[in-house]
Amino acid sequence: MLLINDLGRHNGALDAELRAAIDRVLQRGYYILGPENQAFEAEFAQYLGVAGTVAVGNGTDALELALRTLEVGPGDEVLTVANAGMYASTAIRAIGAVPRYVDIEPQSMQLDLRLLDAAVTPRTRALVLTHLYGRMADAAGALAWARARGIALIEDCAQAHGAMRDGRRAGSWGDLAAFSFYPTKNLGALGDGGAVASNDAELLERLRSLRQYGWRGKYHVGLEGGRNSRLDELQAAVLRAKLPHLDGWNARRRAIVQRYRAGLADLGWQLPLPPGDDDVAHLCVVRLAARDAVRSALAAAGIATEIHYPIPDHLQSVAAPGVSLPETERAAQTILTLPCFPELSDAEIDQVIAACRAAAAEHAA
Incomplete structure (x- = not known):
């Protein structure tokens, strides 16, 4: 995995x-x-x-x-x-x-x-x-x-x-x-x-x-x-x-996001904004309508993903009811986090890209 x-x-x-x-x-x-x-x-x-x-x-x-x-x-x-x-x-x-x-x-x-x-x-x-x-x-x-x-x-x-x-x-x-x-x-x-x-x-x-x-x-x-x-x-x-080592790690994280952006550009997904100095690419988060289906397909291909974060704070059981945050709620339904850490190789990034493209084609994301 x-x-x-x-x-x-x-x-x-x-x-x-x-x-x-x-x-x-x-x-x-x-x-x-x-x-x-x-x-x-x-x-x-x-x-x-x-x-x-x-x-x-x-x-x-x-x-x-x-x-x-x-x-x-x-x-x-x-x-x-x-x-x-x-x-x-x-x-x-x-x-x-x-x-x-x-x-x-x-x-x-x-x-x-x-x-x-x-x-x-x-x-x-x-x-x-x-x-x-x-x-x-x-x-x-x-x-x-x-x-x-x-x-x-x-x-x-x-x-x-x-x-x-x-x-x-x-x-x-x-x-x-x-x-x-x-x-x-x-x-x-x-x-x-x-x-x-x-x-x-x-x-x-x-x-x-x-x-x-x-x-x-x-x-x-x-x-x-x-x-x-x-x-x-x-x-x-x-x-x-x-x-x-922090600045070097951050530079590699930016390069990883850029490679994802290039490889996923034509899928119709919302990709991270181009990372400059103001972005240290802690997480690579994309947005897509068929999030759950694509996530399952990636898991089947041996690629771990995550959702950061699935339940907005105002919808948690401990929160006071009645708050409406439309953009926050839409995001929670579509976000997906792809692997991103400094030691991730270009070949591994390409593996994730290929699996994403295959899943997108299968599920018309």
Whole structure:
């Protein structure tokens, strides 16, 4: 079976580097908030072009802690999209706030900024802007909109490590930016991990306190809403080893998407937009009417696919009823994710293309 993301191949290529990083931690005997964590936070901040980063336990914690740092709380509303896997919604709900959903643009499948004014209310405190599938949303437009209304901007960069527009990385635009280092991400750990980035020193200090019980000093809780969410030294060391490879991996991901675009161009499917610097091709997502039939045909041909994501947040069983997001709902019925990871060979891409073309011909997709 050709996997959608072969982590064995991905990490195997770095076996010696990863083992050296892990051995360094084992020999030092310091496992939580030590020198590896501090070095990674500094190196990742330099890479992003921000004042600092605070490493935490996972990407969802990063979103929740970003909201808590901005003092968003019970009854407040947070604007976001409903097509990004429920992660932002989970963080918003965890602090007692209310997610207020905005529909997407059909081509990019990113938040449609034109709809923000209709969604905002006097209780709106923040906008979570998700850079979905590796492509940057309109961060400049979102920032201008938020600043004009006194609303905080949080970038959800879980799928956009390294994306850049107008000389600025994803994660350097908002008041805060949340990252995930889940193993499948463009920059992935060997377990869970996350980080929050910011250019605001005061916000960064609040974050450091909130990730560790709200401590102002050891065993001195001085800030409400704290928790235990810390990136361990082993994961920090692994991420330090991987960070120098990120731009090269992203370039290969773009090349893979371009090859798919060329090979599938005449099928009538909606293909990913041409990937530039603002797109790190975390996922290769196509749209087609006969999605389920084509997916079954690809599985029969030994090719794994996925749906990112099958149930929009506003249609989940825990969501309040009555919300209508036509573009989001249409997308969920037609999206299909094809294999895309840096070690995927041209021959394997061509195998996927051939199987897609055969399936499309059979099912008149």
